[in-house]
Amino acid sequence: MSSAAPETISIALTLNGRAHSARVAPEVMLADFLRESCGLTGTKIGCDQATCGACTVLIDGAPAASCATFAWQADGAAVTTIEGLAANGALDPVQEAFKAKSAFQCGYCTPGMILLAKALLTANPAPDRATIRDWISANVCRCTGYQMIVEAVEDAARRMRETVR
């Protein structure tokens, strides 16, 4: 351990498609950095134990629990939060699907669920129902009972295929 440990660390990341640089204290978690320093409160903190998934963001396209990721770990990475999903004012197909299928209730888990689904559909554009259940099982939704979320992910897959076509 260096006796001259820096009080802050310089980081540079791509945040929702834009270059962003900041100085962060080494113990600051990515979720807090996003919410408090960047004002991106769409990222929600639920359990704060990397278990419930409400804080899910995409780091280089992969879902990550931002409550258990240090802000400095995002240095050099592309971070996508729920605020970065809609492009040019148009909802992402996953957002459209969650909206059309009412795949939310209180909405607290919804940003994390949508980003998780986005990562799934990027990795696998045509997942079967079992695969969707498996992926969605990374996050907790206490309101919906999941079935409507699973259906929304199927709907999103359809929408994304149609967009590509």
Place this chain on the structure above:
Amino acid sequence: MSGPLRAVGAALPRVDADLKVTGAARYTVDVALPRMLHAKVLRSPHAHARVTHIDARAAAATPGVAAVITRDKLNGLNATYGYFIKDQPIVALDKVRYIGDMVAAVAAETEEQAVRALERIEVRYEPLPTVATIEAALAADAPALFETPPPGIVPAYGTGASGFKDPAKNVCYRFCYTTGDPAAFARADHVFADEFRFSRMQHYHLEPFVTVARVEGGEIELWSSCQNPFPLRKELARVFNHPEQAIRVHVPFIGAGYGAKNNCKTEPIAVLLAKMSGRPVRFCMTQEENFLTQSQHAAILKLETAVSRDGRFIARKSEILLDAGAYSDASPLVAEKAGYRINGPYRWEYIDSRCDCVMTNTTPAGPFRGFGGTQAGWASESQIDMIARRLGLDPVAIRKKNLLKLGEAYVPGESGMDSDLAEGLDLVCREIGYGRGERTKGRGIGIAIGFKDSGGVNKPAEAQVKATTTGGVIVNCGTVEIGQGIQTAFTRIVAELFACPPARVAYAAINTDVTPFDQGTNASSAIVVMGQALERAARDCIARVLAFAAAELKCAAEDLRLENWSVIKDNQAHALAPMIMRHFGGTGFEFVGRGFFKPETDHHAPLEAKCVSWEIGWGAAEVEVDEETGRVAVKKLVVSGDAGRAIHKDACRGQDEGAAMMGLGQALFETMRYDGAELVNIAAAKYRVPLANDLPESFRAVTQEQGHGPGPFGAKGMGEAGMLPVAAAIANAIEDAVGVRVTSLPLSPEKVLAALDAKREKP
């Protein structure tokens, strides 16, 4: 109204969809004020102890600390709060009563500084004997949680019902209900006595308990994740001796509650720290702290049920013991409902029910989806199946024989059933394939009917609807959006009445200064209580618009109807906006309508007012039991609620599915495990809730629209009922599958295997 419904039942997205899918929805956790401090609390490591000494001087001198609360900072306040019984202190006074009881609080510039300061508070405890379970608390030599009874009230009850405060040591409240002729027991062919155990869950709302408060210029202002802002305002006024008109409560979107977010949680500490520091204070609990703040009620339920040999229900004596935890919270109300609902939607000649709230040194129990109906339904619907099997009768047939009919009063003096119970039962039997097909070894089907009154007790509600010059409509009422979709339901109802596009109706932010009174978003009361007030408010507003237009057009208001912000007279449309500006001037006007609803007070009704509505949850489960391991797999789960009229079909379906999965968790694995008085599986990493992988292979929630509800367009409250039948249906299915009965939740492999082993030993 005439013609087909346009907004009600329309397949349009929920009104909160855009905000919620983009992350723009604002919750209390997102509220930040300039110069805001952060609060943390010191919690008791002892389950029961006298607090002999507290010294917080070092904490107060810690960098960043602005205010510290200990018991000596409560002078001049009414330092305890609660529903019927004011027993929970803002921070510990003489004693701590459970592990996690709040002892001191700090506000500092950062949460980290607050946590460091808490470490410097010196507390000396003198540990006392602990009671961690219902049995231990009721033992003759048990220590008392309260040496002197805390202040409280017993509400007025009507015919047959009664309540008692502190009827026995460690029993804070007792509810009793009796009706009919006790001699009925003697006329029965059989009396079956069975005992059931119900384990407790945590609500597991993802948004924690959180408040942001500021006290400036003699005014208390708070943003709170709270589902009953008006009772909260009143309680804070009492605690702080502060005038109600100088307390303003805002309720943004709520990250769910399932019952937990009623009354004081984080609010008194946030307000007091804000008052002491002169700065805004945010008190946001962690999920561990949620687990130490509120839970469901564990219970022991003893039923003695008298029946005729052909399966007619005759009499039932029930004794229910609820584990209230360390403070009374809503326990008296939950006792009232558990005691009142224990007999289910069936006909009886005699009922004698007693429900006690037993204080233990564990997390305080409070309102939880189903509100006593879950505990009652678990026992009653399990026992009905057991009785059917003992008598050699079909479990569905025995229910049908005894079910109350549509319109038939629950008990003397009560309102009638507003759902056709047999219709719903037939539906879930059909969906699950009851009585059809070949029997497969290890597989079985179970049915249950969950039951609760809905609409709360004697609740008043007031709503306001206003219409702007250009035909914008604003709904102003105190029902909070906690996930159930009430903003959608209420704006669609008003759009229907105004005959306008749903997009023209907005739902106002809740601010107790201007929002009309509401008792709380709970008890499935929004549609049937506030909904009736809202319909009246909308009609009042429309009547004012039509009266205005009639004067302008020199005709009778009866000759006019409203359509898309025009008035229609003799098939001719007259646009309202120009008419309004001609009369009121170019800056326009607003028409304001108000509506009020309250069930009539009625001393013949056991709860002093007839229940507004009845919420029924029909459930059916098909399980496969592994006889080697005792593992139960739910292959098929069907639940059905009756929305009366589904204002938004997806929202109704989502409520029932979410409730059913909560019931599935309760049935199979989800429980707060205590080692003595210590909660072992605290928070997400150790506490298991259902995930998508727990979905049964086949899962259906069917929303019935029977049309008999008292709400607008025949609507009824829903959302709790989907949970009520699930655990009993699964237990009933297990017996159907492998012939063993488990009477204690959760239905874990260990318990099922033990029952199978016992059966194998004694064939």
